[in-house]
Amino acid sequence: MAISFRTRLISLFILLLGLTLFTSTWAVLRAVDNNARANAERELLVAERVFETLLEENSRQLTDRTALLAEDFGFRQAIATNEEETIVSALINHGERISADLILLMNPAGEVLIGTHDLADSLAVIAQKTQHQSVPFSELAIAEQLPFQLVMVPVKAPELVAWVGVGFEIDTALIYSFRDITKADVSLLYQGSANSNVNSLSTLNNANERINSNNPTFDESSTQFIASLQNDSWLNQQTELLQRGDQRISLVLSVSLKEAIAAYKNLQTQMLVIAAIVLLLAVLISAVIAGSITRPIGTLVRAARRIAQGDYQQQLSIPGKTEFNELGDTLNQMQMDIQDREKHITFQAQHDMLTQLPNRHYMAELMQERLQQPDGNSFAAVLIKVINFESLSDIYGVSIMDPVLLQAANKFSNHLEDTDTVGLIAADEFLIYRQVNSSQSLKAFTSEIKSLFAKPLVCNNIELTLDTRLGAVNCPDEASNYEDMLRRSRIALNEARLTNQCEFFYTSGLEDRYLRKLKVTQRLQHAISHNGFTLLFQPQFDLNKKVIHSAEALIRWHDTELGAVYPDEFIPLAENSGDITLITDWVFAEALAQLEKWHSLGYELGVSINLSAKDILKDNFIDRVIAQIAARNITPRLLMLEVTESALVEDIDHAIANLRRLYEAGVHLAMDDFGTGFSSLAQLKVLPVHELKIDKSFVLNLDKDIDDQKIVRSTIEMAHHLGLTTIAEGVENNQSISLLKSMNCDAIQGYYLSKPIASDELTNWLATFNSTPLEPIYA
Numbered sequence: 001m002a003i004s005f006r007t008r009l010i011s012l013f014i015l016l017l018g019l020t021l022f023t024s025t026w027a028v029l030r031a032v033d034n035n036a037r038a039n040a041e042r043e044l045l046v047a048e049r050v051f052e053t054l055l056e057e058n059s060r061q062l063t064d065r066t067a068l069l070a071e072d073f074g075f076r077q078a079i080a081t082n083e084e085e086t087i088v089s090a091l092i093n094h095g096e097r098i099s100a101d102l103i104l105l106m107n108p109a110g111e112v113l114i115g116t117h118d119l120a121d122s123l124a125v126i127a128q129k130t131q132h133q134s135v136p137f138s139e140l141a142i143a144e145q146l147p148f149q150l151v152m153v154p155v156k157a158p159e160l161v162a163w164v165g166v167g168f169e170i171d172t173a174l175i176y177s178f179r180d181i182t183k184a185d186v187s188l189l190y191q192g193s194a195n196s197n198v199n200s201l202s203t204l205n206n207a208n209e210r211i212n213s214n215n216p217t218f219d220e221s222s223t224q225f226i227a228s229l230q231n232d233s234w235l236n237q238q239t240e241l242l243q244r245g246d247q248r249i250s251l252v253l254s255v256s257l258k259e260a261i262a263a264y265k266n267l268q269t270q271m272l273v274i275a276a277i278v279l280l281l282a283v284l285i286s287a288v289i290a291g292s293i294t295r296p297i298g299t300l301v302r303a304a305r306r307i308a309q310g311d312y313q314q315q316l317s318i319p320g321k322t323e324f325n326e327l328g329d330t331l332n333q334m335q336m337d338i339q340d341r342e343k344h345i346t347f348q349a350q351h352d353m354l355t356q357l358p359n360r361h362y363m364a365e366l367m368q369e370r371l372q373q374p375d376g377n378s379f380a381a382v383l384i385k386v387i388n389f390e391s392l393s394d395i396y397g398v399s400i401m402d403p404v405l406l407q408a409a410n411k412f413s414n415h416l417e418d419t420d421t422v423g424l425i426a427a428d429e430f431l432i433y434r435q436v437n438s439s440q441s442l443k444a445f446t447s448e449i450k451s452l453f454a455k456p457l458v459c460n461n462i463e464l465t466l467d468t469r470l471g472a473v474n475c476p477d478e479a480s481n482y483e484d485m486l487r488r489s490r491i492a493l494n495e496a497r498l499t500n501q502c503e504f505f506y507t508s509g510l511e512d513r514y515l516r517k518l519k520v521t522q523r524l525q526h527a528i529s530h531n532g533f534t535l536l537f538q539p540q541f542d543l544n545k546k547v548i549h550s551a552e553a554l555i556r557w558h559d560t561e562l563g564a565v566y567p568d569e570f571i572p573l574a575e576n577s578g579d580i581t582l583i584t585d586w587v588f589a590e591a592l593a594q595l596e597k598w599h600s601l602g603y604e605l606g607v608s609i610n611l612s613a614k615d616i617l618k619d620n621f622i623d624r625v626i627a628q629i630a631a632r633n634i635t636p637r638l639l640m641l642e643v644t645e646s647a648l649v650e651d652i653d654h655a656i657a658n659l660r661r662l663y664e665a666g667v668h669l670a671m672d673d674f675g676t677g678f679s680s681l682a683q684l685k686v687l688p689v690h691e692l693k694i695d696k697s698f699v700l701n702l703d704k705d706i707d708d709q710k711i712v713r714s715t716i717e718m719a720h721h722l723g724l725t726t727i728a729e730g731v732e733n734n735q736s737i738s739l740l741k742s743m744n745c746d747a748i749q750g751y752y753l754s755k756p757i758a759s760d761e762l763t764n765w766l767a768t769f770n771s772t773p774l775e776p777i778y779a
């Protein structure tokens with residue numbers, strides 16, 4: 001269990017104070033106790049001295065009184081004369097007068113003449129003293145088990161004639177009177193003879209019970225007596241008053257420690273009460289103080305938690321001027337710093353550091369925000385790619401691209417409206433969101449963007465022209481999320497590149513077509529590596545010689561996933577991907593092998609192969625074709641190569657030079673799809689070709705379409721003028737054949753004769769065709 005700081009603080013306060021209180025109280029109580037004990041000891045000493053003084057005083061008074069008897073003339077005379085009766089009556093009278101309890105008369109020799117009591121062992125001592133002294137003396141003695149104070153006075157007439165002794169019993173009254181004076185309890189322990197009991201006289205109630213009668217000696221009894229008193233908290237002072245043979249008198253003065261301390265009891269309780277009150281107050285005060293100390297800590301802890309949770313709005317305020325204030329101020333400063341740093345980090349995370357434009361992640365967020373705006377949330381996303389970015393950085397160095405991008409970014413920022421958003425989502429790609437309400441306004445906008453880059457940028461005194469392509473998507477109609485938008489704008493942009501346009505607007509279905517293209521391109525690779533193609537042949541008929549003089553090789557591809565894919569679809573894709581050269585190589589090998597086979601079978605048949613622009617521009621391809629003709633011993637004119645006008649667009653001079661090499665090698669060259677492209681007659685004049693192949697779009701409906709007839713007729717005429725032969729493809733009916741014949745067309749190709757068929761089929765077909773003349777061909 002965690003103990004709070006507050007509890008610890010309070011506990012510490014109380015512990016320290018408790019310790020202090022305890023030690024001080026203990027010291028005081030001890031001092032009080034010691035003091036009481038010392039007082040009691042002092043009292044005892046005083047009492048002992050007082051007791052001695054009283055005893056002396058007593059004996060002096062007794063002596064004085066007894067002296068009166070000793071000096072009495074009649075008494076002296078009676079002794080001198082030994083008048084026994086007079087002596088006795090004098091002793092009795094006098095004894096009564098002075099309240100004596102014991103009377104003794106001794107002759108100078110120490111013999112007892114008269115005695116009221118048996119003094120036992122004391123008598124010898126007293127008798128001895130009377131022999132050596134001539135002045136009164138006092139003695140304590142025990143007679144018949146009772147303690148006495150005895151005074152012996154000499155009787156002189158004028159010689160010493162006798163000693164008179166008077167004894168007073170030391171009784172309870174006497175010791176009580178002692179107590180009254182000394183304030184100490186008085187006990188007198190005494191023993192008359194060895195065999196007798198130890199007796200006591202005492203102001204204490206139960207003195208006799210404290211003496212164990214079983215104790216054989218006086219010393220043991222008195223030791224036990226004192227010990228029992230000590231047990232009951234009495235302080236004692238023992239004085240031997242008499243020790244004569246077996247006769248013993250011992251004085252024990254006692255002061256009750258309980259009583260002595262009782263006087264201080266009040267003080268003790270007061271001390272304890274004060275200590276308790278102080279402790280209680282300490283608890284309360286320490287609770288208050290601990291509260292006042294821990295309250296700001298609590299506030300600080302809550303603030304720290306709040307900051308940890310990312311709430312930087314509240315300012316912390318701690319009243320007063322303490323270290324906690326400083327801490328509070330520091331915390332406030334800290335949360336401001338964190339907030340600043342967080343803003344900075346967020347900005348960094350959301351922006352491109354060079355151009356300060358939003359990055360792709362932030363553009364995703366911004367698009368989401370735009371889509372969620374309640375009104376007018378339809379906008380165009382325009383992706384702009386600098387397609388020569390890489391080549392520029394290759395040429396001028398990577399370092400120049402930073403200022404280039406910066407200038408481009410500035411152009412956007414200066415040109416765009418407040419509601420537009422521009423971001424840099426890749427090193428060479430900008431993305432713009434713009435509110436547009438029509439396709440015209442979008443077009444106007446993309447034109448503006450293009451115009452921004454019409455003029456070259458100047459960086460480090462170098463002029464650079466940015467070649468940009470735009471792909472635009474309408475959101476949310478054509479893309480309702482960032483991924484779709486980005487993918488589709490990129491598809492549009494690619495389409496712009498493929499079609500050699502500056503911009504392209506995404507339209508629905510483009511992505512499907514694009515995906516189909518991707519798929520086809522991908523599967524094409526598979527077909528190339530797995531020999532997935534077949535070659536069909538479509539016969540061509542020479543109208544002048546009335547013979548099948550050639551067959552066009554047309555490629556077929558049946559893919560396991562896509563099914564039959566037609567060359568119109570995959571050939572342009574193969575041209576884009578560069579795979580066309582591999583395909584052409586395969587077609588070539590296949591077609592030449594077939595050519596040889598036909599020759600071996602005795603057919604004087606040529607083969608037409610379609611070439612793409614890439615093939616014509618490849619010098620080593622031309623080399624190989626020429627080498628193959630020589631190697632295979634093929635009659636060059638039987639190899640017919642068909643090229644399209646569009647194949648010549650890219651690099652016409654290079655294309656013409658290569659065609660010329662083939663032409664000079666004796667290869668038969670045909671201009672395919674004539675009429676669909678943009679080639680001019682002037683161009684046709686310099687092209688090294690033998691034949692014009694009139695496109696099937698003019699031929700398919702030739703029998704019905706007057707315009708087609710006009711075009712075909714003039715084309716044939718023009719070709720003949722230029723010294724070229726003509727062939728019409730797409731011939732599907734005999735009316736068209738008649739027309740073409742009347743127009744002096746040189747050859748025909750079309751379904752009317754045969755669809756493209758496999759080479760084996762073609763030899764069968766040829767046999768049938770030659771044996772069954774076909775009207776109106778031979779007419």
Ligand code: C2E
Pocket residue numbers: 538553554555566567568571584587609610611612642672673696700729730731732749750751752756
């Ligand atoms: P193309 O060179 O103009 O080929 C003639 C196309 O017209 C062929 O289509 C043929 O099947 C079709 N055709 C022939 N007679 C008729 C007819 O009477 N009526 C109709 N409606 N069509 C007729 P295909 O085989 O689908 O080839 C399409 C295009 O693919 C070709 O046009 C050619 O440009 C290209 N191509 C075909 N094979 C190859 C090849 O091996 N290499 C290259 N580079 N291109 C090829």
Ligand code: CA
Pocket residue numbers: 552610642672
């Ligand atoms: Ca062709």
Ligand code: CA
Pocket residue numbers: 672673695696729
């Ligand atoms: Ca054609």
